[in-house]
Amino acid sequence: xxxxxxxxxxxxxxxxLPAPLQACLSRAPRVxxxxxxxxxxAADFQALNIGVxxxxxxxxxxxxxxxxxxRSVNVVVHGYNAQDAYFFGxxxxxxxxxxxxxxxxxCFTMLVGCAAPMxxxxxxxxxxxxxxxxxxxxxxxxxxxxxRYVGPSTGFNTLVLFxxxxxxxxxxxxxxxxxxxxxxxxxxxxxxxxxERDWLQxxxxxxxxxxxxxxxxxxxxxx
Numbered sequence: 001x002x003x004x005x006x007x008x009x010x011x012x013x014x015x016x017l018p019a020p021l022q023a024c025l026s027r028a029p030r031v032x033x034x035x036x037x038x039x040x041x042a043a044d045f046q047a048l049n050i051g052v053x054x055x056x057x058x059x060x061x062x063x064x065x066x067x068x069x070x071r072s073v074n075v076v077v078h079g080y081n082a083q084d085a086y087f088f089g090x091x092x093x094x095x096x097x098x099x100x101x102x103x104x105x106x107c108f109t110m111l112v113g114c115a116a117p118m119x120x121x122x123x124x125x126x127x128x129x130x131x132x133x134x135x136x137x138x139x140x141x142x143x144x145x146x147x148r149y150v151g152p153s154t155g156f157n158t159l160v161l162f163x164x165x166x167x168x169x170x171x172x173x174x175x176x177x178x179x180x181x182x183x184x185x186x187x188x189x190x191x192x193x194x195x196e197r198d199w200l201q202x203x204x205x206x207x208x209x210x211x212x213x214x215x216x217x218x219x220x221x222x223x
Contacts, residue, residue, distance in 0.1 A: 008127075008129055008131060011131070013132070013161065018108065021108045024073045025173065026170075028073065029173060030051075030173055030174045031162050031174070031175050033155065033162070033177045034056060034067075035059070035178065037179030037181065037210075039179065039210055041211065045067040052072060053072075055074075056073065057074075057075045057158060058074070059077050059155050060088035061088065061089045070099050071103070076092075076096055077110040077112060077154055078110070078112070078154070079113050079153075079154035082129070108123055109121075110125040110127070111126045113127070113128075113151070114128045127157070127161075130152075135156075135160045136160055139152050139192060139195065149191060151191075152196070156196045159175075159177065163205060176205065176207075176208055177207050183210055
């Protein structure tokens, strides 16, 4: 079945992006996705040496928001909880709100998984469920034990989106991830993490490893 015949297939992946964000992406040498991984440290983030034209992407509650710099371009992506009709991470936490207050012209919001009518918002990219890209539409449905996956994680939706843009919109940025790994321990069972990790490993996305931890740091790792 053609992707445009499926729910969400009517939307334009590129045109959903606000024009100012498209302009930032055209100048960006790198787009760096920062996972909500408690194992990420300030040293991990500082080693990226983020520049003013780099685009840094965070997700939902943005647990590493205190590390972000208002001098770079920041995109905050919020996934939709269809069952309870709200977006994860909204309203914004204080560290994310600080970024928007300090440099609102370099901060953007992206909403993914929208399932209810919404009016367009300035500087906000809105994507209906599901974004019409093959890795998302081929996402596993059934998980072991008879339950069903709820769908792609917010991070995977975004990763596939920015990867597609490189090949179809003329952008030349390097795509990188930090913390898209399992150092934090058990992951929520509602997403097909093996599928998402396998796709990432087979892609040409640059996976930045976390810096080695001392033995005593591992003892105090957050659960």
